Amino acid sequence: MTTLGSDELSAVLEGRLLTEPDFEPFNPAFPLRPAALVSAAHTADVTAAVLWAARHGKRVAVMATGHGLNAPVEDGVLITTERMADVRIDSDARTATVQAGTRWSQVLEAAAPHGLAPMNGSSCAVGAVGYTLGGGSGPLSRAYGFAADHVRRARLVDAEGTVHDVDADSDPELFWALRGGKGNFGIVTELEIGLMPVARLYGGSVFYPGAAARDVLHAFAEWSADLPEQVSTTSVAMLRLPPLPELPEPLRGQFVVQLRYAHLDGAEPGAALLEPLRTVAAPLVDTVRDIPYAAVDSIHQDPTDPMPFWDGGAGLTGLSAAAIDALLEVAGPGRDIPVPLVEVRLQGGAMARPPAIPNAVSGRDAAYALSTVGLMTAETAPVVPGLIDGIVAAVAPWRAASDPFNFIGPATPDRVAGLWSEQDRARLLAVKRRLDPAGMFGAGHTLA
Numbered sequence: 001m002t003t004l005g006s007d008e009l010s011a012v013l014e015g016r017l018l019t020e021p022d023f024e025p026f027n028p029a030f031p032l033r034p035a036a037l038v039s040a041a042h043t044a045d046v047t048a049a050v051l052w053a054a055r056h057g058k059r060v061a062v063m064a065t066g067h068g069l070n071a072p073v074e075d076g077v078l079i080t081t082e083r084m085a086d087v088r089i090d091s092d093a094r095t096a097t098v099q100a101g102t103r104w105s106q107v108l109e110a111a112a113p114h115g116l117a118p119m120n121g122s123s124c125a126v127g128a129v130g131y132t133l134g135g136g137s138g139p140l141s142r143a144y145g146f147a148a149d150h151v152r153r154a155r156l157v158d159a160e161g162t163v164h165d166v167d168a169d170s171d172p173e174l175f176w177a178l179r180g181g182k183g184n185f186g187i188v189t190e191l192e193i194g195l196m197p198v199a200r201l202y203g204g205s206v207f208y209p210g211a212a213a214r215d216v217l218h219a220f221a222e223w224s225a226d227l228p229e230q231v232s233t234t235s236v237a238m239l240r241l242p243p244l245p246e247l248p249e250p251l252r253g254q255f256v257v258q259l260r261y262a263h264l265d266g267a268e269p270g271a272a273l274l275e276p277l278r279t280v281a282a283p284l285v286d287t288v289r290d291i292p293y294a295a296v297d298s299i300h301q302d303p304t305d306p307m308p309f310w311d312g313g314a315g316l317t318g319l320s321a322a323a324i325d326a327l328l329e330v331a332g333p334g335r336d337i338p339v340p341l342v343e344v345r346l347q348g349g350a351m352a353r354p355p356a357i358p359n360a361v362s363g364r365d366a367a368y369a370l371s372t373v374g375l376m377t378a379e380t381a382p383v384v385p386g387l388i389d390g391i392v393a394a395v396a397p398w399r400a401a402s403d404p405f406n407f408i409g410p411a412t413p414d415r416v417a418g419l420w421s422e423q424d425r426a427r428l429l430a431v432k433r434r435l436d437p438a439g440m441f442g443a444g445h446t447l448a
Contacts, residue, residue: 009052015041015083023082025066026125029308029376034061034078041083043155043163043189046100050187051161053077053440061443062187064101064127066306068134070410071444081127084189089114094195095152100188102128108294116195117293119147122260122300129191133182134406135361137369139203139262139296140196142349143232146364148179149355150194158186159436168357177431180360182405184428184447185435201232202270203262203299204288210255210333212281213238217328217344219280220259221319224346230265231273233299235345238331242340250284255333260299260345261288308376312388313407315366315400319344326394331372337387338380341373360428362419363404370395371407385410405445413448 010017018037025032035058038049053060059076063069081101088097091114096107104120107128111118121131121138136147144150153167156178164186166175177185208216220236227234236259243253259277263270267290274288287298316323328334331342347366354364363369372391374384388409402419417425425447432439432447439448 009036009038009048012048013038013041013045015039015045021080023080024306025063025069026306027066027069027309028306029310029381030069030072032073032078033075034073035075036077038077038079039083040079040081040100043157046079046081046157046187046189047161047163049077049079050157050159050440054159054161054438058440059443060187060440062100062130062183064130065103065125067123067126068130068406069444070311073443079187081189089116089195091116094197095192096195097190097192098128099190100129104128104131108296111195112199112292112294115197115199117198117296118193118195119144119150120296121147122297123302123304124297125302125304128193129188130183131406132191132193133178133180133188135180135363135404136406137345137347137351137404139201139233139299140198140264141233141351142346143229143264144196145350145353145355146361147193148359148361151179151191152194153192154178154188155190156186156188159438159440173427173431174435176358177360177428180362180405181428181431181447182442182445184432184442184445186441198264198293200290200292201262201264201296202267202288202290203296204291205261205285205299205301206259206278206283206288207251207285208257208259208281209284210257213255213257213333214328216257216259216277216280217324218321219277220344221321221324223276224319227273227346229349230263230269231261231346232264233260233262233345235260235343237341237343238333240337240340248285256284262296262299309373310376310384310388310409311371311373311407312392312409313369313371313403314392314395315347315363315403316344316368316370316395316398317400318367318398320398323395323398327391330391330394338377338384339372339374339387339391341371342391343371345369345371360420360424361405362402363400363407365402366400366404369404369407410444413446416445416447
Protein backbone atom coordinates (compact mmCIF):
# COMPACT_ATOMS: atom_id res chain seq x y z
CA MET A 1 0.00 0.00 0.00
CA THR A 2 1.40 3.39 -0.96
CA THR A 3 1.31 6.49 1.25
CA LEU A 4 1.13 9.16 -1.49
CA GLY A 5 0.24 12.41 0.31
CA SER A 6 -1.19 10.42 3.19
CA ASP A 7 -0.12 12.91 5.88
CA GLU A 8 -2.51 15.53 4.53
CA LEU A 9 -5.35 13.02 4.67
CA SER A 10 -4.49 11.69 8.12
CA ALA A 11 -4.39 15.21 9.52
CA VAL A 12 -8.06 15.90 8.77
CA LEU A 13 -9.55 12.57 9.85
CA GLU A 14 -11.32 11.91 13.11
CA GLY A 15 -11.18 8.29 12.02
CA ARG A 16 -7.97 6.53 11.11
CA LEU A 17 -5.73 6.07 8.10
CA LEU A 18 -4.82 2.37 8.17
CA THR A 19 -2.01 0.40 6.61
CA GLU A 20 -4.21 -2.69 6.36
CA PRO A 21 -7.84 -3.55 7.16
CA ASP A 22 -8.48 -3.83 10.90
CA PHE A 23 -11.11 -6.53 10.33
CA GLU A 24 -11.52 -9.40 7.91
CA PRO A 25 -14.15 -8.77 5.23
CA PHE A 26 -16.85 -11.40 5.06
CA ASN A 27 -15.69 -12.29 1.54
CA PRO A 28 -11.86 -12.43 1.55
CA ALA A 29 -11.70 -13.81 -2.01
CA PHE A 30 -10.65 -10.46 -3.47
CA PRO A 31 -7.34 -8.73 -2.60
CA LEU A 32 -7.43 -5.31 -0.96
CA ARG A 33 -4.43 -3.21 -2.01
CA PRO A 34 -5.63 0.41 -1.97
CA ALA A 35 -3.39 3.46 -2.13
CA ALA A 36 -5.15 4.68 1.01
CA LEU A 37 -7.37 2.90 3.52
CA VAL A 38 -9.62 5.11 5.61
CA SER A 39 -11.56 3.91 8.64
CA ALA A 40 -14.22 6.63 8.66
CA ALA A 41 -15.86 7.84 11.86
CA HIS A 42 -18.46 10.13 10.29
CA THR A 43 -19.54 11.87 7.10
CA ALA A 44 -16.74 14.47 7.35
CA ASP A 45 -14.15 11.67 7.14
CA VAL A 46 -15.83 10.32 4.02
CA THR A 47 -15.77 13.80 2.49
CA ALA A 48 -12.06 14.19 3.29
CA ALA A 49 -11.24 10.82 1.73
CA VAL A 50 -13.22 11.62 -1.42
CA LEU A 51 -11.51 14.99 -1.82
CA TRP A 52 -8.08 13.35 -1.35
CA ALA A 53 -8.96 10.73 -3.96
CA ALA A 54 -10.10 13.42 -6.41
CA ARG A 55 -6.87 15.39 -5.98
CA HIS A 56 -4.80 12.28 -6.68
CA GLY A 57 -6.96 10.90 -9.50
CA LYS A 58 -8.01 7.80 -7.56
CA ARG A 59 -11.21 5.77 -7.63
CA VAL A 60 -13.11 5.17 -4.39
CA ALA A 61 -14.54 1.94 -2.97
CA VAL A 62 -16.58 1.50 0.21
CA MET A 63 -16.82 -1.50 2.53
CA ALA A 64 -19.08 -1.94 5.54
CA THR A 65 -18.95 -5.69 6.32
CA GLY A 66 -17.46 -7.07 3.09
CA HIS A 67 -20.49 -9.24 2.25
CA GLY A 68 -20.89 -7.38 -1.03
CA LEU A 69 -17.21 -7.32 -1.97
CA ASN A 70 -17.13 -8.51 -5.58
CA ALA A 71 -13.88 -7.18 -7.08
CA PRO A 72 -10.29 -6.50 -6.01
CA VAL A 73 -9.46 -3.04 -4.70
CA GLU A 74 -6.21 -2.16 -6.41
CA ASP A 75 -4.78 1.32 -5.91
CA GLY A 76 -7.60 3.81 -5.28
CA VAL A 77 -9.07 4.67 -1.89
CA LEU A 78 -10.95 2.16 0.25
CA ILE A 79 -13.25 3.65 2.89
CA THR A 80 -14.40 1.28 5.61
CA THR A 81 -17.50 2.36 7.51
CA GLU A 82 -17.52 -0.20 10.32
CA ARG A 83 -17.18 2.60 12.90
CA MET A 84 -20.25 4.43 11.53
CA ALA A 85 -22.95 2.27 13.12
CA ASP A 86 -25.35 4.59 14.92
CA VAL A 87 -29.06 3.62 14.84
CA ARG A 88 -31.92 5.95 15.81
CA ILE A 89 -35.51 4.68 16.05
CA ASP A 90 -38.59 6.87 15.75
CA SER A 91 -41.30 4.47 16.89
CA ASP A 92 -44.12 6.93 16.19
CA ALA A 93 -43.01 7.45 12.58
CA ARG A 94 -41.98 3.77 12.28
CA THR A 95 -38.55 4.73 10.94
CA ALA A 96 -34.90 3.98 11.63
CA THR A 97 -32.00 6.26 10.75
CA VAL A 98 -28.90 4.16 10.17
CA GLN A 99 -25.30 5.05 9.39
CA ALA A 100 -23.26 3.53 6.59
CA GLY A 101 -21.61 0.75 8.62
CA THR A 102 -24.70 -0.45 10.45
CA ARG A 103 -25.50 -4.14 10.33
CA TRP A 104 -29.09 -5.33 10.17
CA SER A 105 -28.62 -7.02 13.55
CA GLN A 106 -28.18 -3.59 15.14
CA VAL A 107 -31.34 -2.24 13.49
CA LEU A 108 -33.26 -5.36 14.50
CA GLU A 109 -32.13 -5.06 18.12
CA ALA A 110 -33.16 -1.41 18.27
CA ALA A 111 -36.53 -1.88 16.53
CA ALA A 112 -37.75 -5.08 18.24
CA PRO A 113 -38.71 -3.50 21.61
CA HIS A 114 -41.16 -1.30 19.68
CA GLY A 115 -42.80 -4.25 17.90
CA LEU A 116 -41.20 -3.15 14.64
CA ALA A 117 -39.04 -4.93 12.08
CA PRO A 118 -36.61 -3.68 9.42
CA MET A 119 -36.58 -4.86 5.81
CA ASN A 120 -33.44 -6.91 6.42
CA GLY A 121 -32.10 -9.75 4.31
CA SER A 122 -31.72 -13.41 5.12
CA SER A 123 -28.66 -12.65 7.30
CA CYS A 124 -28.71 -9.83 9.82
CA ALA A 125 -24.90 -9.73 9.79
CA VAL A 126 -25.07 -7.95 6.42
CA GLY A 127 -24.65 -4.17 6.20
CA ALA A 128 -28.00 -2.38 5.97
CA VAL A 129 -27.06 0.44 3.59
CA GLY A 130 -25.34 -1.43 0.75
CA TYR A 131 -28.01 -4.13 0.81
CA THR A 132 -30.79 -1.55 0.57
CA LEU A 133 -29.19 0.46 -2.23
CA GLY A 134 -29.10 -2.70 -4.36
CA GLY A 135 -32.83 -3.31 -3.86
CA GLY A 136 -32.88 -5.74 -0.96
CA SER A 137 -35.18 -8.78 -0.80
CA GLY A 138 -35.61 -10.62 2.47
CA PRO A 139 -37.99 -12.32 4.90
CA LEU A 140 -40.70 -9.63 4.62
CA SER A 141 -40.43 -8.77 0.94
CA ARG A 142 -43.42 -10.59 -0.54
CA ALA A 143 -45.62 -8.76 1.99
CA TYR A 144 -43.95 -5.33 1.93
CA GLY A 145 -41.76 -5.08 -1.17
CA PHE A 146 -38.05 -4.39 -1.58
CA ALA A 147 -36.03 -2.70 1.16
CA ALA A 148 -35.30 0.17 -1.25
CA ASP A 149 -39.04 0.84 -1.51
CA HIS A 150 -39.00 1.99 2.12
CA VAL A 151 -36.14 4.51 2.02
CA ARG A 152 -37.32 7.94 3.19
CA ARG A 153 -34.07 9.93 2.95
CA ALA A 154 -30.39 9.47 2.15
CA ARG A 155 -27.26 11.46 2.97
CA LEU A 156 -24.72 11.21 0.16
CA VAL A 157 -21.21 12.52 -0.49
CA ASP A 158 -20.63 13.17 -4.20
CA ALA A 159 -17.39 13.22 -6.22
CA GLU A 160 -16.71 16.86 -5.31
CA GLY A 161 -17.13 16.16 -1.58
CA THR A 162 -20.50 17.89 -1.46
CA VAL A 163 -22.97 16.45 1.05
CA HIS A 164 -26.53 16.00 -0.20
CA ASP A 165 -29.56 15.22 1.96
CA VAL A 166 -31.74 13.56 -0.66
CA ASP A 167 -35.43 12.75 -0.62
CA ALA A 168 -38.29 12.65 -3.10
CA ASP A 169 -38.69 16.43 -2.99
CA SER A 170 -35.11 17.73 -2.83
CA ASP A 171 -33.73 15.77 -5.81
CA PRO A 172 -36.28 13.38 -7.32
CA GLU A 173 -33.94 11.95 -10.01
CA LEU A 174 -31.10 11.21 -7.60
CA PHE A 175 -33.55 9.76 -5.07
CA TRP A 176 -34.95 7.50 -7.81
CA ALA A 177 -31.48 6.37 -8.93
CA LEU A 178 -30.01 5.76 -5.47
CA ARG A 179 -32.74 3.29 -4.56
CA GLY A 180 -31.66 0.41 -6.79
CA GLY A 181 -28.54 1.82 -8.48
CA LYS A 182 -26.21 0.87 -5.62
CA GLY A 183 -23.07 2.95 -5.04
CA ASN A 184 -22.69 4.49 -8.48
CA PHE A 185 -23.52 8.08 -7.55
CA GLY A 186 -21.52 8.74 -4.41
CA ILE A 187 -21.15 7.39 -0.90
CA VAL A 188 -24.29 7.10 1.20
CA THR A 189 -23.35 7.76 4.82
CA GLU A 190 -26.87 7.61 6.28
CA LEU A 191 -30.32 6.29 5.40
CA GLU A 192 -33.72 6.87 6.92
CA ILE A 193 -35.80 3.75 6.35
CA GLY A 194 -39.32 2.63 7.13
CA LEU A 195 -39.99 -0.14 9.67
CA MET A 196 -42.76 -2.72 9.47
CA PRO A 197 -45.28 -3.55 12.25
CA VAL A 198 -44.08 -7.14 12.63
CA ALA A 199 -43.19 -8.62 16.03
CA ARG A 200 -43.56 -12.37 15.33
CA LEU A 201 -43.84 -14.76 12.42
CA TYR A 202 -44.25 -18.45 11.73
CA GLY A 203 -40.99 -19.47 10.13
CA GLY A 204 -37.94 -21.67 9.90
CA SER A 205 -36.52 -24.42 7.70
CA VAL A 206 -37.26 -27.99 6.72
CA PHE A 207 -34.23 -30.02 5.67
CA TYR A 208 -34.61 -33.08 3.41
CA PRO A 209 -32.05 -35.68 2.35
CA GLY A 210 -30.32 -35.14 -0.98
CA ALA A 211 -31.97 -38.25 -2.38
CA ALA A 212 -35.30 -36.37 -2.21
CA ALA A 213 -34.02 -33.35 -4.15
CA ARG A 214 -35.98 -34.05 -7.32
CA ASP A 215 -39.27 -34.65 -5.48
CA VAL A 216 -38.85 -31.60 -3.22
CA LEU A 217 -37.84 -29.17 -5.98
CA HIS A 218 -40.67 -30.22 -8.29
CA ALA A 219 -43.16 -30.05 -5.42
CA PHE A 220 -41.86 -26.60 -4.46
CA ALA A 221 -42.38 -25.35 -8.01
CA GLU A 222 -46.03 -26.44 -8.03
CA TRP A 223 -46.78 -25.38 -4.44
CA SER A 224 -45.19 -21.93 -4.63
CA ALA A 225 -46.89 -20.84 -7.85
CA ASP A 226 -49.96 -19.33 -6.14
CA LEU A 227 -49.00 -18.64 -2.52
CA PRO A 228 -50.56 -15.59 -0.84
CA GLU A 229 -48.46 -12.61 0.20
CA GLN A 230 -48.79 -13.67 3.83
CA VAL A 231 -46.04 -16.12 2.91
CA SER A 232 -43.56 -13.26 3.11
CA THR A 233 -40.67 -15.38 1.90
CA THR A 234 -40.02 -18.93 0.82
CA SER A 235 -37.23 -20.59 -1.09
CA VAL A 236 -35.68 -23.94 -1.74
CA ALA A 237 -31.92 -24.47 -1.64
CA MET A 238 -29.58 -27.29 -2.53
CA LEU A 239 -26.79 -27.24 0.07
CA ARG A 240 -23.44 -28.97 0.21
CA LEU A 241 -22.70 -28.69 3.92
CA PRO A 242 -19.25 -28.96 5.51
CA PRO A 243 -18.56 -31.58 8.19
CA LEU A 244 -18.65 -29.04 11.03
CA PRO A 245 -19.38 -30.28 14.56
CA GLU A 246 -21.82 -27.41 15.22
CA LEU A 247 -24.17 -28.74 12.52
CA PRO A 248 -26.82 -31.29 13.53
CA GLU A 249 -25.55 -34.80 12.86
CA PRO A 250 -28.09 -35.59 10.10
CA LEU A 251 -26.86 -32.56 8.12
CA ARG A 252 -23.14 -32.69 8.83
CA GLY A 253 -21.08 -33.07 5.65
CA GLN A 254 -24.18 -33.91 3.60
CA PHE A 255 -25.90 -32.76 0.43
CA VAL A 256 -29.33 -31.66 1.63
CA VAL A 257 -32.32 -29.67 0.41
CA GLN A 258 -33.49 -26.82 2.63
CA LEU A 259 -36.96 -25.32 2.40
CA ARG A 260 -37.04 -21.77 3.88
CA TYR A 261 -40.41 -20.36 4.97
CA ALA A 262 -41.94 -17.35 6.70
CA HIS A 263 -45.65 -16.64 7.20
CA LEU A 264 -47.07 -13.49 8.81
CA ASP A 265 -50.68 -14.47 9.55
CA GLY A 266 -50.34 -16.84 12.49
CA ALA A 267 -49.01 -20.32 13.18
CA GLU A 268 -52.15 -22.30 12.35
CA PRO A 269 -52.75 -20.92 8.82
CA GLY A 270 -49.00 -20.89 8.26
CA ALA A 271 -48.72 -24.58 9.11
CA ALA A 272 -51.71 -25.43 6.92
CA LEU A 273 -50.12 -23.76 3.90
CA LEU A 274 -46.79 -25.50 4.54
CA GLU A 275 -48.24 -28.98 5.05
CA PRO A 276 -48.08 -30.10 1.37
CA LEU A 277 -44.30 -29.52 1.37
CA ARG A 278 -43.73 -31.02 4.81
CA THR A 279 -45.09 -34.36 3.58
CA VAL A 280 -43.18 -34.61 0.27
CA ALA A 281 -40.35 -36.53 1.95
CA ALA A 282 -39.31 -37.46 5.48
CA PRO A 283 -37.52 -34.39 6.93
CA LEU A 284 -34.09 -34.67 8.50
CA VAL A 285 -34.69 -31.52 10.58
CA ASP A 286 -37.78 -29.30 10.86
CA THR A 287 -37.39 -25.96 12.69
CA VAL A 288 -40.52 -24.15 11.46
CA ARG A 289 -42.41 -22.66 14.40
CA ASP A 290 -43.77 -19.42 15.83
CA ILE A 291 -40.79 -17.14 16.53
CA PRO A 292 -40.13 -13.53 17.49
CA TYR A 293 -38.97 -11.50 14.50
CA ALA A 294 -35.69 -10.99 16.37
CA ALA A 295 -34.94 -14.68 15.63
CA VAL A 296 -35.38 -14.21 11.87
CA ASP A 297 -31.83 -15.39 11.08
CA SER A 298 -32.92 -18.89 12.08
CA ILE A 299 -34.94 -19.19 8.85
CA HIS A 300 -32.07 -19.26 6.35
CA GLN A 301 -29.27 -20.02 8.84
CA ASP A 302 -26.71 -18.27 6.64
CA PRO A 303 -23.00 -18.62 7.54
CA THR A 304 -21.61 -15.96 9.87
CA ASP A 305 -17.87 -16.63 9.58
CA PRO A 306 -15.87 -15.08 6.71
CA MET A 307 -15.52 -17.31 3.66
CA PRO A 308 -14.03 -16.65 0.21
CA PHE A 309 -16.77 -16.99 -2.39
CA TRP A 310 -17.92 -16.17 -5.90
CA ASP A 311 -21.63 -15.71 -6.45
CA GLY A 312 -24.09 -15.18 -9.26
CA GLY A 313 -27.76 -15.29 -10.02
CA ALA A 314 -30.66 -14.27 -12.21
CA GLY A 315 -34.35 -13.45 -12.23
CA LEU A 316 -36.71 -16.10 -13.60
CA THR A 317 -40.13 -15.75 -15.23
CA GLY A 318 -41.33 -18.96 -13.63
CA LEU A 319 -40.26 -22.34 -12.34
CA SER A 320 -41.36 -25.00 -14.78
CA ALA A 321 -40.60 -28.70 -14.46
CA ALA A 322 -38.04 -28.25 -17.25
CA ALA A 323 -36.31 -25.45 -15.34
CA ILE A 324 -36.07 -27.66 -12.24
CA ASP A 325 -34.62 -30.51 -14.29
CA ALA A 326 -32.07 -28.14 -15.82
CA LEU A 327 -30.90 -27.04 -12.35
CA LEU A 328 -30.71 -30.61 -11.09
CA GLU A 329 -28.63 -31.56 -14.11
CA VAL A 330 -25.93 -28.96 -13.38
CA ALA A 331 -26.11 -28.65 -9.59
CA GLY A 332 -28.06 -31.60 -8.16
CA PRO A 333 -26.83 -34.39 -5.89
CA GLY A 334 -25.20 -36.18 -8.81
CA ARG A 335 -22.64 -33.39 -9.23
CA ASP A 336 -19.48 -33.16 -7.10
CA ILE A 337 -18.83 -29.41 -7.31
CA PRO A 338 -17.54 -26.74 -4.85
CA VAL A 339 -20.83 -24.86 -4.93
CA PRO A 340 -22.31 -24.97 -1.41
CA LEU A 341 -25.52 -23.08 -2.29
CA VAL A 342 -28.00 -23.07 -5.17
CA GLU A 343 -31.22 -21.35 -4.11
CA VAL A 344 -34.46 -20.50 -5.89
CA ARG A 345 -36.46 -17.85 -4.03
CA LEU A 346 -40.09 -16.96 -4.66
CA GLN A 347 -40.60 -13.29 -5.49
CA GLY A 348 -43.88 -11.66 -6.57
CA GLY A 349 -46.46 -10.26 -4.19
CA ALA A 350 -45.58 -6.72 -3.11
CA MET A 351 -42.21 -7.03 -4.85
CA ALA A 352 -43.97 -7.04 -8.22
CA ARG A 353 -45.85 -3.81 -7.55
CA PRO A 354 -44.36 -0.36 -8.15
CA PRO A 355 -43.60 1.46 -4.89
CA ALA A 356 -45.40 4.62 -3.83
CA ILE A 357 -42.34 6.63 -4.87
CA PRO A 358 -40.80 5.04 -8.00
CA ASN A 359 -37.21 3.80 -7.84
CA ALA A 360 -34.58 2.06 -9.96
CA VAL A 361 -34.83 -1.41 -8.37
CA SER A 362 -34.16 -4.11 -10.97
CA GLY A 363 -35.69 -7.59 -11.05
CA ARG A 364 -39.16 -6.45 -10.05
CA ASP A 365 -40.65 -8.45 -12.92
CA ALA A 366 -39.04 -11.74 -11.81
CA ALA A 367 -41.32 -14.43 -10.38
CA TYR A 368 -38.33 -16.21 -8.81
CA ALA A 369 -34.70 -15.36 -8.14
CA LEU A 370 -31.84 -17.81 -8.58
CA SER A 371 -28.83 -17.36 -6.31
CA THR A 372 -25.62 -19.41 -6.34
CA VAL A 373 -22.47 -19.34 -4.22
CA GLY A 374 -19.19 -21.10 -4.97
CA LEU A 375 -16.31 -21.59 -2.52
CA MET A 376 -13.05 -19.92 -3.64
CA THR A 377 -10.13 -21.88 -2.19
CA ALA A 378 -6.72 -22.14 -3.80
CA GLU A 379 -7.81 -25.42 -5.40
CA THR A 380 -11.29 -24.38 -6.51
CA ALA A 381 -10.78 -20.74 -7.56
CA PRO A 382 -9.81 -21.62 -11.16
CA VAL A 383 -13.10 -23.47 -11.78
CA VAL A 384 -15.74 -21.86 -9.55
CA PRO A 385 -16.56 -18.77 -11.68
CA GLY A 386 -17.18 -21.05 -14.66
CA LEU A 387 -19.36 -23.35 -12.58
CA ILE A 388 -21.46 -20.41 -11.38
CA ASP A 389 -21.81 -19.13 -14.94
CA GLY A 390 -22.86 -22.62 -16.05
CA ILE A 391 -25.59 -22.87 -13.42
CA VAL A 392 -27.00 -19.48 -14.39
CA ALA A 393 -26.76 -20.38 -18.10
CA ALA A 394 -28.76 -23.56 -17.46
CA VAL A 395 -31.87 -21.49 -16.72
CA ALA A 396 -31.42 -19.12 -19.69
CA PRO A 397 -34.73 -20.15 -21.35
CA TRP A 398 -36.61 -18.97 -18.24
CA ARG A 399 -34.77 -15.69 -17.61
CA ALA A 400 -36.81 -12.64 -16.67
CA ALA A 401 -36.34 -9.29 -18.39
CA SER A 402 -34.11 -8.10 -15.54
CA ASP A 403 -32.18 -9.58 -12.64
CA PRO A 404 -32.07 -8.49 -8.97
CA PHE A 405 -28.94 -6.32 -8.67
CA ASN A 406 -27.83 -7.84 -5.35
CA PHE A 407 -27.81 -11.36 -6.83
CA ILE A 408 -25.62 -10.90 -9.93
CA GLY A 409 -22.24 -11.29 -8.22
CA PRO A 410 -19.05 -10.05 -9.89
CA ALA A 411 -20.10 -8.32 -13.09
CA THR A 412 -18.81 -6.30 -16.02
CA PRO A 413 -20.25 -2.83 -16.75
CA ASP A 414 -22.20 -4.37 -19.64
CA ARG A 415 -23.81 -6.87 -17.29
CA VAL A 416 -24.69 -4.09 -14.85
CA ALA A 417 -26.11 -1.88 -17.60
CA GLY A 418 -28.29 -4.75 -18.80
CA LEU A 419 -30.28 -4.75 -15.57
CA TRP A 420 -32.45 -1.87 -16.80
CA SER A 421 -34.40 -0.84 -19.86
CA GLU A 422 -32.71 1.59 -22.24
CA GLN A 423 -34.83 4.42 -20.87
CA ASP A 424 -34.02 3.70 -17.23
CA ARG A 425 -30.34 3.15 -18.02
CA ALA A 426 -30.23 6.55 -19.70
CA ARG A 427 -31.78 8.14 -16.60
CA LEU A 428 -29.24 6.43 -14.34
CA LEU A 429 -26.31 7.51 -16.52
CA ALA A 430 -27.56 11.10 -16.55
CA VAL A 431 -27.56 11.13 -12.74
CA LYS A 432 -24.11 9.53 -12.64
CA ARG A 433 -22.67 12.10 -15.06
CA ARG A 434 -24.05 14.88 -12.85
CA LEU A 435 -22.81 13.49 -9.52
CA ASP A 436 -19.74 11.52 -10.62
CA PRO A 437 -18.53 12.76 -14.04
CA ALA A 438 -15.05 11.23 -13.66
CA GLY A 439 -16.36 7.78 -12.68
CA MET A 440 -14.88 7.64 -9.18
CA PHE A 441 -17.60 5.42 -7.71
CA GLY A 442 -19.13 2.03 -8.40
CA ALA A 443 -16.22 -0.27 -7.57
CA GLY A 444 -17.12 -3.79 -8.80
CA HIS A 445 -20.60 -2.83 -10.01
CA THR A 446 -19.84 0.15 -12.20
CA LEU A 447 -22.58 1.70 -14.28
CA ALA A 448 -21.07 2.90 -17.54
